Amino acid sequence: MTPTFRILLVDDFEPWRSFVASLLQKNPEWQIICEVSDGLEAIQKAREFQPDLIVLDIGLPKLNGIEAALSIRNVAPESKILFLSENRSSEIAAAALSAGGYGYVVKSDGTSELLMAVKAVLQSKRFVSSTLKGFDFTNTEQQSVDRF
Numbered sequence: 620m621t622p623t624f625r626i627l628l629v630d631d632f633e634p635w636r637s638f639v640a641s642l643l644q645k646n647p648e649w650q651i652i653c654e655v656s657d658g659l660e661a662i663q664k665a666r667e668f669q670p671d672l673i674v675l676d677i678g679l680p681k682l683n684g685i686e687a688a689l690s691i692r693n694v695a696p697e698s699k700i701l702f703l704s705e706n707r708s709s710e711i712a713a714a715a716l717s718a719g720g721y722g723y724v725v726k727s728d729g730t731s732e733l734l735m736a737v738k739a740v741l742q743s744k745r746f747v748s749s750t751l752k753g754f755d756f757t758n759t760e761q762q763s764v765d766r767f
Contacts, residue, residue: 624741627670628654629661629687630703631679635726639674639703642733649737658682666694672741677704677715685711688718701740703729709754712747716756722746 626643628651630636636654643649653664658679665673673691677684688700701722702715712723721740724732725748732748739746747756 623648623650624671625650625652625668626737627652627661627664627668627673627698629656629658629673629679629684630654630676631656632676639729639733642730643674643737646734646737656680658684658687661687662690662694665691665698669695670698672737673698673700674703674737675700675720677702677706677711685715685718688715688720692719699740699743701736701746703733707750709751709756712751712754713756716745716747723751724748725750 626649628636628640630639640651640654643651652668652670655661655664659681661675675684675688684702691698691700700720701724702720703724703726705726707725715723721743722736722745724736728748728750736746
């Protein structure tokens with residue numbers, strides 16, 4: 620049997636979340652285990668489910684995705700984080716990657732790049748949207764996780 624990667628999907632805009640879920644469900648190795656709409660809930664579900672991958676928006680209610688990622692790294696340190704945001708700022712992308720993200724996909728690139736990004740991140744490879752091509756993200760290595 621093929622291994623299944625368990626995915627937590629976090630986005631506050633339900634139509635977009637449904638679209639992303641439908642894209643991800645085309646791969647039989649990927650299973651959406653939970654969908655949530657805010658940063659605090661993302662932390663709670665990451666702790667509860669210990670997913671292989673968390674697809675995380677940045678503009679979330681209650682707690683933004685970057686702040687949530689910092690907490691998620693402590694409660695689910697094995698989970699890989701892929702940011703999926705409409706924000707095209709290289710500074711925001713760098714902050715997201717420094718907060719624990721393995722990848723950053725701009726939503727407008729999502730249709731063409733999301734599946735490639737998920738595959739890369741699940742293999743512990745860095746992925747950054749082509750929209751942000753030309754920016755240097757080499758100094759955004761993840762900080763150590765032992766900050767309890």
